[in-house]
Amino acid sequence: MRARVRQDRGGQGRERRPAVRWLGTAVAMFAGLVGCGPRVQSAASSGAGPDVLARTVNGIDGGAQDLSLYRGRVVLIVNVASRCGYTPQYESLESLYTSREGRGLVILGFPSNDFLGQEPGTNEEIAAFCSTKYHVTFPMFEKVHVKGSDAAPLFRELASVAGEPGWNFNKYLIDREGHVVARFASGVRPDDPGLLARIDALLGPTGG
Numbered sequence: 001m002r003a004r005v006r007q008d009r010g011g012q013g014r015e016r017r018p019a020v021r022w023l024g025t026a027v028a029m030f031a032g033l034v035g036c037g038p039r040v041q042s043a044a045s046s047g048a049g050p051d052v053l054a055r056t057v058n059g060i061d062g063g064a065q066d067l068s069l070y071r072g073r074v075v076l077i078v079n080v081a082s083r084c085g086y087t088p089q090y091e092s093l094e095s096l097y098t099s100r101e102g103r104g105l106v107i108l109g110f111p112s113n114d115f116l117g118q119e120p121g122t123n124e125e126i127a128a129f130c131s132t133k134y135h136v137t138f139p140m141f142e143k144v145h146v147k148g149s150d151a152a153p154l155f156r157e158l159a160s161v162a163g164e165p166g167w168n169f170n171k172y173l174i175d176r177e178g179h180v181v182a183r184f185a186s187g188v189r190p191d192d193p194g195l196l197a198r199i200d201a202l203l204g205p206t207g208g
Contacts, residue, residue: 051178075174090134
């Protein structure tokens, strides 16, 4: 009888493991949705730190693009995903881009599947989704890893200055010399007054 009791308990233990895994996943999802951690992580003052734009990456069409071409502009780098609770931020990112592009702002979107597999599509599928659903016109780049040891070199350098992304739609603000100014958490919307104030301060009254 005691042997049978131990077997029953063992079975119960095995049945609970999926629940534990589900709980861990749920906690991770909740952390991303509420934007755990600081809303804004300031980096070194403008004019200090590495030039993160001194590199070549691949566009979403596969062609090589030299990010140094964006030096002289204020840059917002965003890791994006198509199946995230924050995906509707594409709309306000596009509005932000079109409203300030003439003053020198550019937004660079980098799809990533790092957070619960919320960007499973190919580069071609991602490009089509962004174009047809949100009419995105700001530059988009190929899908990359943005955290951990597999992170793309650009995101490793961004993380070394202002911290690693905590979720999709993390935003790095870069000044006109290619230096990281601040990192904004996923829950900070593109139309957030604090974010807009930092962008406008870098753009200057007439765009510099």
